Amino acid sequence: MDFFQYRDGQLFCEDVAVDDIMAKVGSPVYIYSKATFERHYDALVEAFAELDPIICYSIKSCGNLNIVKLLADRGSGMDAVSGGEVYRAQLAGADMSKVVYAGVGKTDPEIEASIEAGIGWFNIESEAEFENIAAIAEHMGKTANGALRVNPDVYDAKTHAKTTTGKKETKFGVDIERAKRFFQSYGHNKHCRLTAIHLHIGSPIYSPDPYVQAITKALELIDGLRAEGYTVDTIDIGGGYAADYESGKSPAYTAYAEAIVPLLRGKDLQLIIEPGRTISGNAGVLACKVSYIKTGGSKTFAIVDTGMHHLIRPSFYEGFHFAWPTKVSAEHVPDKRAKEMDLPGLKTYDVVGPICETSDTLAHGRALPPLKRGVGLCFFTAGAYGMVMASNYNTMQRPPEILVDGANATVIRRRETYDDLVEQEREVTAV
Numbered sequence: 219m220d221f222f223q224y225r226d227g228q229l230f231c232e233d234v235a236v237d238d239i240m241a242k243v244g245s246p247v248y249i250y251s252k253a254t255f256e257r258h259y260d261a262l263v264e265a266f267a268e269l270d271p272i273i274c275y276s277i278k279s280c281g282n283l284n285i286v287k288l289l290a291d292r293g294s295g296m297d298a299v300s301g302g303e304v305y306r307a308q309l310a311g312a313d314m315s316k317v318v319y320a321g322v323g324k325t326d327p328e329i330e331a332s333i334e335a336g337i338g339w340f341n342i343e344s345e346a347e348f349e350n351i352a353a354i355a356e357h358m359g360k361t362a363n364g365a366l367r368v369n370p371d372v373y374d375a376k377t378h379a380k381t382t383t384g385k386k387e388t389k390f391g392v393d394i395e396r397a398k399r400f401f402q403s404y405g406h407n408k409h410c411r412l413t414a415i416h417l418h419i420g421s422p423i424y425s426p427d428p429y430v431q432a433i434t435k436a437l438e439l440i441d442g443l444r445a446e447g448y449t450v451d452t453i454d455i456g457g458g459y460a461a462d463y464e465s466g467k468s469p470a471y472t473a474y475a476e477a478i479v480p481l482l483r484g485k486d487l488q489l490i491i492e493p494g495r496t497i498s499g500n501a502g503v504l505a506c507k508v509s510y511i512k513t514g515g516s517k518t519f520a521i522v523d524t525g526m527h528h529l530i531r532p533s534f535y536e537g538f539h540f541a542w543p544t545k546v547s548a549e550h551v552p553d554k555r556a557k558e559m560d561l562p563g564l565k566t567y568d569v570v571g572p573i574c575e576t577s578d579t580l581a582h583g584r585a586l587p588p589l590k591r592g593v594g595l596c597f598f599t600a601g602a603y604g605m606v607m608a609s610n611y612n613t614m615q616r617p618p619e620i621l622v623d624g625a626n627a628t629v630i631r632r633r634e635t636y637d638d639l640v641e642q643e644r645e646v647t648a649v
């Protein structure tokens with residue numbers, strides 16, 4: 219699962235106490251475990267080994283350059299969704315031929331830079347976009363590769379409405395029924411070789427079944443396209459594999475692989491997968507301090523020095539993050555991470571941040587060991603869509619990021635200063 223464990227009542231990331239990191243760099247702070255990133259990446263490679271997939275880590279989930287580099291050095295390709303992410307992949311030394319680039323609104327400069335960088339595939343989101351990419355490639359005297367993003371119209375009942383993408387009514391991809399016509403129009407284009415199918419059905423997906431449904435539909439499409447003489451040599455099945463937000467709720471990588479691999483065996487297709495949170499989610503935590511305890515009506519609030527500006531998932535997606543103090547008595551060492559904890563002497567809190575929004579609530583009605591001002595509190599499984607979605611709302615600094623490797627902790631992004639926050643506003647120029 220991950221390398222955040224309690225030892226004698228104290229939370230450790232690998233061999234470093236979370237409280238020791240906070241004592242050195244202050245609070246709040248994102249802390250990542252290198253061994254967890256590596257374990258998750260390696261376990262995925264192993265689970266899907268029979269198909270020798272290209273694993274394209276989803277940079278958007280946790281994009282610190284040092285983390286992208288860590289995974290690139292391990293052989294990972296990258297899933298990018300902007301020119302900025304393609305740039306990060308380049309800076310990290312990723313193999314650009316293993317970079318896929320999705321997103322409905324790619325701009326001309328982003329497309330040009332990506333062709334120049336030699337990325338593997340553009341995930342094509344519309345007819346208009348295909349024509350634009352092909353025209354830019356022709357103008358540059360280069361050839362791009364395209365994977366048509368199809369919308370297989372499946373979804374997982376547990377996926378939040380804001381993160382489902384595999385349904386027809388989303389802005390992503392083209393309806394699967396339109397895919398044949400797409401190939402009839404563009405399948406023999408010389409400037410953008412359309413030889414792949416891309417799917418991404420949303421996230422997190424807590425069961426292999428929606429993947430099975432989507433891949434089955436895609437394979438029917440590929441058979442039909444091949445019968446009409448089009449080359450389709452690659453299938454990209456996207457990301458969305460769950461992280462362990464709660465103990466024991468997510469399928470193991472082997473469960474996804476056992477369902478998916480037989481479908482693709484012997485199909486003569488290069489498999490691409492785009493995991494984000496399943497690699498990075500459990501590899502990071504957000505540690506903070508309790509600033510104040512106060513009551514309001516029947517509620518007790520624990521006000522902490524972090525909030526929706528640092529971890530927006532609870533406010534934005536109703537995302538659950540297990541929260542627990544960084545130091546506890548023996549009876550409060552958690553035996554699992556769950557919404558309901560069956561331990562003696564717990565008190566119920568709403569854990570809220572300092573932002574001037576009622577939605578700045580990180581945990582509602584959560585039973586926790588008794589809290590008081592100054593104690594450390596940790597939000598688990600915060601590695602994915604944590605720091606990358608953090609903002610400076612209310613002119614708050616974003617936290618530093620620390621990468622732990624065994625007994626060593628390294629600052630991989632320093633804490634912002636107030637000067638950082640106003641830097642780009644100091645110089646005013648005429649337009």
Ligand SMILES: Cc1ncc(COP(=O)(O)O)c(C=O)c1O
Binds near residue numbers: 276297418420456459
């Ligand atoms: C196209 C695409 N691929 C991969 C991912 C990664 O999803 P996850 O982090 O849930 O694996 C996303 C997430 O939005 C996506 O849009």
